[in-house]
Amino acid sequence: MKARFDARFDAGRPLAADTVQVLGVYRDELLRWNRQINLVSRRNPEAIAEGLIRQCVGAFDRWWDASGAELVGSTATLRVFDLGSGGGLPAFVWLALLKERGVRARTTLVEPREKRAWFLERLGRLRGAPEYDVIAARWGEAAIAPVAEESAILFTLKALRLSESAILGGLAVAAGAPPPRPGVGIDIVRFQPTEGVTVAGLAAVLETPPAGARHGAGFWSFESRGSRLLVPVRGAPDASYGAGLFVSRHVLLGEPG
Numbered sequence: 001m002k003a004r005f006d007a008r009f010d011a012g013r014p015l016a017a018d019t020v021q022v023l024g025v026y027r028d029e030l031l032r033w034n035r036q037i038n039l040v041s042r043r044n045p046e047a048i049a050e051g052l053i054r055q056c057v058g059a060f061d062r063w064w065d066a067s068g069a070e071l072v073g074s075t076a077t078l079r080v081f082d083l084g085s086g087g088g089l090p091a092f093v094w095l096a097l098l099k100e101r102g103v104r105a106r107t108t109l110v111e112p113r114e115k116r117a118w119f120l121e122r123l124g125r126l127r128g129a130p131e132y133d134v135i136a137a138r139w140g141e142a143a144i145a146p147v148a149e150e151s152a153i154l155f156t157l158k159a160l161r162l163s164e165s166a167i168l169g170g171l172a173v174a175a176g177a178p179p180p181r182p183g184v185g186i187d188i189v190r191f192q193p194t195e196g197v198t199v200a201g202l203a204a205v206l207e208t209p210p211a212g213a214r215h216g217a218g219f220w221s222f223e224s225r226g227s228r229l230l231v232p233v234r235g236a237p238d239a240s241y242g243a244g245l246f247v248s249r250h251v252l253l254g255e256p257g
């Protein structure tokens, strides 16, 4: 597939032509509906929308290199839950980039506000859009769909703060019993500022168990594989505008015995 630089979404690497096309459509829709639904700032919305998309591209690459490629490994499907999707960030951008990498994703966007959920549904019908479902509910309040045996699981959250146990506890409600096979890997990726945060501080606030800890959340139990903070380093293409990511990894153990 042909790759090219596009100044609007350039986070330091060329993007596949299909990715540029679908991100362009997404940008236009964000701007088109911004007045009615309040999706991005109304001051200089073009630059803001492009900056946010670019930030999500840089963040995806950082997660992919540090954790994502390993999580996805040889799993057949990545089960993705984007919590508090709002106008579709980071979900829409990350799904386009997963597709670019040939990852098969089965995705649910969780957004309780009706107008935003409507907008997300609309986006999903655009030409070339990645496939996903939208659930207009708060995370943990609605049954969604079972997680297939062969999946790894990715949670993304941007500008929504939920504790580790709220996220993992909602999984059994969303996916229903029984759990998929023990050993399923789970990444929880939260967008963060790049300064003024530490792994220890975030882990304390978000109640992220230390590596090796076995913990129950909702009806299932998990083992923590620890957490880390990924920030753009000096000289990185997105050093001046990039997002930090707090990434925690868990392994599903099953139902508590």
Ligand SMILES: C[S@@+](CC[C@H](N)C(=O)[O-])C[C@H]1O[C@@H](n2cnc3c(N)ncnc32)[C@H](O)[C@@H]1O
Binding pocket: 083, 084, 085, 086, 087, 088, 089, 090, 110, 111, 112, 113, 116, 137, 138, 139, 157, 158, 159, 160
């Ligand atoms: C500040 S917005 C962020 C939107 C988007 N992720 C972004 O960064 O542009 C947070 C969104 O989370 C949604 N939200 C709030 N509580 C939630 C919950 N418990 N589960 C899922 N979404 C929630 C809100 O409706 C809102 O649209």
